[in-house]
Amino acid sequence: MNAVTFQNLPVAVNAEGDARRTGVEVEFAGLGEGDAAHLLAEALKGRARRTDSHDWLVEGSVIGDIEVYLDAAWRKSEHAALREAGLRLGRDIIPVELVTEPLDRDGLTQLASACDVLRDAGAEGSGRGMLYGFGVHLNVEIAGEDAAGITRPLLAYALIEDWLRKAMPIDRSRRVLPWTAPYPTSGVKALAKAGPEAAPREVMEIYLKRMADRNHGLDMLPLFAFLDSAAVEKATGQAKALKARPAFHFRLPDCRIDEPDWSLSTEWDRWCLVERVAVDCGLLDRLADGWLDEHGLITLSRSGWAERCGTILASAGLTADRKAA
Template sequence: MPKSSFNIPPSTTNPSGEERTVGYEFEFTGVEMPEAGGIIQSLYGGKLREISTYEYAVEESRFGTFKLELDAQLFREKKYEKVLKSVGVDLASFKNIDSIEDALKDLASSVVPFEIITPPMPLSDMDELNLLVDRLREMKAKGTGSSFIYAFGMHINPEAPELSAGSILNHLRAYVLLDPWIRKDAAINMSRKITPYINSFEEDYIDHILQPDYQPGMDQLIRDYIGFGNSRNRALDLLPLFMHIDDILTSSLIEETLTRSRPTYHYRLPNCSLEDPEWSIASEWNRWVFVETMAADKKMLDRYSRARLRLKRESMVRFEHKWLQLMTRWAHEIH
């Protein structure tokens, strides 16, 4: 199968019976936002608009609005103005504030990536994004592997096929079972491994959710997820989905300020290796499809959940290695 081919998940429709959508977030540097916006405009149409020095948008494309941002809240929301004022520097007194903001942007972009946030794309149109990756690569965009300090990632936001507690729990269980294999197969970059942005779930939480008698309602599922210390910095972040389902409860339990409500899983793990001609977004998406495949097979999911609990209980040493081998065999059989 060509590396650019996107696998079809078990469920292709959302709770309303419409075709599911998927949003992507690309982190990179080396191509300025106006240039990247021009690429998007040339591929998908629309109008390029400058919102600020640190934020652009391509509006009214044939897929909706693409956003382009410097991936730092400090700059997008101009919080640096308050910081500078605290040390006696008032930017309002400068005549050429645009040149100052440009200098700040240039300084930040050496370590803080630009980000393209796509609109929700129908499953059947995801291959259109290969064109964007190819053009960014032609423009010498720098991705995860371009520098040891680039902890750049690509986030995938698949619309949830169901919004029930049972379905979400099945996806969560499938993910924690497959996480070791996904990390190895995706060759997650060392610069990303040492950051806190894609932490694995803790063992006590994994043990809790894999118990056969754990069948929570939505309220309990949300409370347990947050109560076990799961923040937005998990490789699979469920906070946006929980905000969509019950924003009052979720907001009351977290202190996060960057969590956006949306009816999607927020899969944060993949590299964004635009510099590598062998890398493709389809390969990253296809690893997520393994998660959905296991989640959709209740008997298989139950069997491997029990197997992990048993293997951990019976293994004095090398539990992680043994579990990785088992999940690798399963993935090869499914493939």
């Protein structure tokens, strides 16, 4: 197994002083959901139990309970024949997904080792099929409900997203599928003008007005539903279907579980970089000013900002490497 480490978040604790935790979702193919559940149970000292035709639960593992299931929206359909037919027809492109409880850094390390076990057993990631587009989702607990905890990480991601996609490219299968669409320039412009001190309520209103879609690299709807489910329901009609939680839903990263040099820590580093930008208000201001200067009335290309953003980040000692220089 790969020896990996998970770096500390720049703000390591939440408002109560407890270590921030992160729930993880990993999508993959190549293994059935039952086989995956049993492998995880063995690796993490739990018990695999089938809970539905395509749903399993790994109970009592060293990192808590883990759901493992075939990730199809209709798997919970009350029409059993239709459900089974759909799942059989779509199995070649429908991923198996594992979903953990919120984990501390030690739990993330143990999960990364368990992913190595799945890889050795034949798990496949994004690059193994044109229609796979499998991802890793990190549900990172917020540090607080103020501007530092919500506004600045959102703004940081919005401002560096184009650079992230260029410096740490995602697989082509995920670029062409709609699951991780970039934020629209109108939304980024509104966030940049609001600035790092904007109240979370203000940035929530911007988000719900201009980018209220789950299919972004950073999906804020679960967090905003936690803060104000009525506002999210009014804007999207989705609040009741969301798993509201005080966490960022970072869904940009690929799952490259079949690649020997890949680890969950690689994707964790992407998010840590976002938060390193977020804690530097001076850097946020420079990025916001640069973004607004780069974008006129019409944005014909995003590549120019990606390059300029990289220059600004490098001047602050931040690169695509694991840590700040």
